[in-house]
Amino acid sequence: MKVLISLLAAIGLVSPVLADEVKVAVAANFTAPMQKIAAEFEKDTGHRAVVSTGATGAFYAQIKNGAPFEVFLSADDETPAKLEAEGAGLKGSRFTYAIGKLVLWSAKAGVVDDKGAVLKKGDFAKLALANPKTAPYGAAAIELMKKQGVFDSLQAKIVQGENISQAFQFVSTGNAELGFVALSQVWQDGALKSGSAWIVPASEYTPIRQDAILLGKGAGKPAAEALLKYLKGDKALAVIKSYGYDI
Incomplete structure (x- = not known):
């Protein structure tokens, strides 16, 4: 044999x-x-x-x-x-x-500024993120918003995806104007693939x-x-x- x-x-x-x-x-x-x-x-x-x-x-x-x-x-x-x-x-x-790196992203150009000030302005209807109970990127997003003092004012606008892929889908289809996703979903070869984004500083959430x-x-x-x-x-x-x- x-x-x-x-x-x-x-x-x-x-x-x-x-x-x-x-x-x-x-x-x-x-x-x-x-x-x-x-x-x-x-x-x-x-x-x-x-x-x-x-x-x-x-x-x-x-x-x-x-x-x-x-x-x-x-x-x-x-x-x-x-x-x-x-x-x-x-x-x-x-x-x-x-x-991993957390990013605040919109499928449209000009919606998210490079400092994330849009969160404090709050002039949007829906903010997507992954379920913080099961998805670390969702937990990181909540941590960031609490640290910046905007969680309470934005809580009613949050829509949760089952995972980070669904959170991305909410934003990419326009069902949410912006959302917290993984940088890997919107970034390739050193550049943003589309839309506008704020790459959240690593110091703002647990690594x-x-x-x-x-x-x-x-x-x-x-x-x-x-x-x-x-x-x-x-x-x-x-x-x-x-x-x-x-x-």
């Missing part, structure tokens, strides 16, 4: 390294970069990443309830640490793959350290371990940086 596989590999009918797939739970803010990374990962390793995106808090509940994910890319560092402490994540596998962890179901699986290694490599880091994240 080994001889047959070697012969087939020699003529290109099978890969000398058996490909595998890895089921990955990915925080919604990291959707676009992960799509690019997954494509490069498959080209370079032969392994396929099957990606599901959503809110970090929702993924935590799913993982605890036995969801088949093997790798988790969270939007914070607390959730992976909790999973590790509870035995659902492998000790020693956790690391920060990106540091959004985004950690990855190998889950129990991924232990000993080549594709899962390969993906975590790949995320630390130059190709993946270049993609991550291009979407505005810090490393």
Whole structure:
């Protein structure tokens, strides 16, 4: 059998390294970069990443309830640490793959100024953000507004998305004039893709350290371990940086 596989590999009918797939739970803010990374990962390793995106808090509940994910890319560092402490994540596998940035964004030019003064003016009807109970970017937005003393006056205007993707959708479709989203959703290759934005200074909210962890179901699986290694490599880091994240 080994001889047959070697012969087939020699003529290109099978890969000398058996490909595998890895089921990955990915925080919604990291959707676009992960799509690019997954494509490069498959080209370079032969392994396929099957990606599901959503809110970090929702993924935590799913993982605890036995969801088949093997790798988790969270939007914070607390959730992976909790999973590790509870035995659902492998000790020693956790690391920060990106540091997220919060941005106040409007799909229209000229709506959001580069200092965020529009928040204090309050001359808009709806302000979108992700559910702060399940999405770290939503929690960061609430923290910022409270720090700036505008939360009480804006609370009635807030519309919550289930996750950061839905918050982005509210703004991009015009259902909310502006909203707090992840910089990665509106930024690529060093520039804002459209609209107007205020990149919130990092000093205004608790750092959004985004950690990855190998889950129990991924232990000993080549594709899962390969993906975590790949995320630390130059190709993946270049993609991550291009979407505005810090490393």
